[in-house]
Amino acid sequence: RVKEHGRNSMRQFVPEMGLNAISRLNMESALRRGLERSEFLLHYQPKIDLDQHTVVGAEALVRWNHPQIGMVHPVEFIPLAEETGLILPLGEWVLAEACRQQVRWREQGLGDLKVAVNMSSRQFRQDDLAGRIAAIIAVTGANPAYITLELTESMVMQDVDSTLTTLRSLKKLGLSISLDDFGTGYSSLSYLRRFPIDELKIDKSFVNDIHTDPDDAAIASAVIAMGLSLGLNVVAEGVERLEQIQLLREMRCSQVQGYYFARPMDAQSFAQFQLKKKV
Numbered sequence: 001r002v003k004e005h006g007r008n009s010m011r012q013f014v015p016e017m018g019l020n021a022i023s024r025l026n027m028e029s030a031l032r033r034g035l036e037r038s039e040f041l042l043h044y045q046p047k048i049d050l051d052q053h054t055v056v057g058a059e060a061l062v063r064w065n066h067p068q069i070g071m072v073h074p075v076e077f078i079p080l081a082e083e084t085g086l087i088l089p090l091g092e093w094v095l096a097e098a099c100r101q102q103v104r105w106r107e108q109g110l111g112d113l114k115v116a117v118n119m120s121s122r123q124f125r126q127d128d129l130a131g132r133i134a135a136i137i138a139v140t141g142a143n144p145a146y147i148t149l150e151l152t153e154s155m156v157m158q159d160v161d162s163t164l165t166t167l168r169s170l171k172k173l174g175l176s177i178s179l180d181d182f183g184t185g186y187s188s189l190s191y192l193r194r195f196p197i198d199e200l201k202i203d204k205s206f207v208n209d210i211h212t213d214p215d216d217a218a219i220a221s222a223v224i225a226m227g228l229s230l231g232l233n234v235v236a237e238g239v240e241r242l243e244q245i246q247l248l249r250e251m252r253c254s255q256v257q258g259y260y261f262a263r264p265m266d267a268q269s270f271a272q273f274q275l276k277k278k279v
């Protein structure tokens with residue numbers, strides 16, 4: 001089935017071979033080309049407030065629409081983008097596009113929706129991060145009060161002094177800070193208190209079995225209580241079942257995100273999305 005492409009350097013991209021067949025080097029140049037050729041796009045997954053029963057915003061999740069392979073998910077290219085430094089231009093594009101989308105939603109009459117953007121470690125550590133973000137906000141006309149940056153515990157715990165400085169400068173811009181995949185890393189509780197963060201996102205591995213495993217339920221309940229007592233917004237990710245939502249609600253979890261309500265979708269579908277499922 002492998003086609004003869006002769007000198008064509010794209011010969012590795014036979015669809016049925018998938019990404020695994022692509023060497024690291026090819027993948028790196030494909031990523032680079034992908035950036036030049038605008039092959040990346042954002043999908044949006046609704047964040048639902050349990051008390052108000054409304055969509056309060058969306059998490060932006062990057063996809064790579066490769067011309068031969070099709071839609072590639074971030075787990076398959078973010079690590080290499082991070083290693084090679086390509087995450088810097090890619091991350092900048094993601095943030096700018098999320099900002100433009102927030103403005104479009106406002107223009108479409110959807111009101112101010114919060115948009116959450118994932119950051120990688122290298123991106124978080126780059127020089128003058130706040131200045132770069134401020135420039136993107138200025139150019140796009142986005143409302144910083146409706147932008148959340150999602151960071152992971154391992155990222156913020158790496159060098160706590162520089163983390164604190166960076167977080168303070170980001171907060172000055174009016175952004176919200178969320179700790180993503182919470183529970184999978186090693187957060188020191190004293191830093192949780194010291195860092196100016198706004199939100200905890202409980203990792204889906206703790207949410208998966210809360211309706212069947214009392215230990216997982218106990219952990220989720222404790223994390224939610226702790227987050228709330230620190231004055232944080234608490235979000236459960238990876239919610240797939242009504243039973244999970246009912247439990248999370250009893251635990252006073254503020255918001256949920258997951259396939260139960262919606263998978264990540266393109267911007268147009270998101271604009272048309274209506275909350276139909278009950279909670």
Ligand code: C2E
Pocket residue numbers: 045060061062073074075078091094117118119120150180181204237238239240257258259260264
């Ligand atoms: P994350 O930030 O924890 O995002 C949540 C992931 O869980 C997403 O996968 C989402 O599609 C998936 N998910 C949401 N609801 C459910 C559910 O109910 N069940 C299950 N099984 N999964 C659910 P996705 O889009 O493949 O993203 C994976 C990871 O890639 C993200 O994890 C994030 O760490 C990273 N990522 C995505 N977009 C970006 C980006 O723009 N920049 C950076 N640096 N990383 C990104």
Ligand code: MG
Pocket residue numbers: 059118150180
């Ligand atoms: Mg995230």
Ligand code: MG
Pocket residue numbers: 180181201203237
């Ligand atoms: Mg997460």
Ligand code: MG
Pocket residue numbers: 181203204
């Ligand atoms: Mg996760």
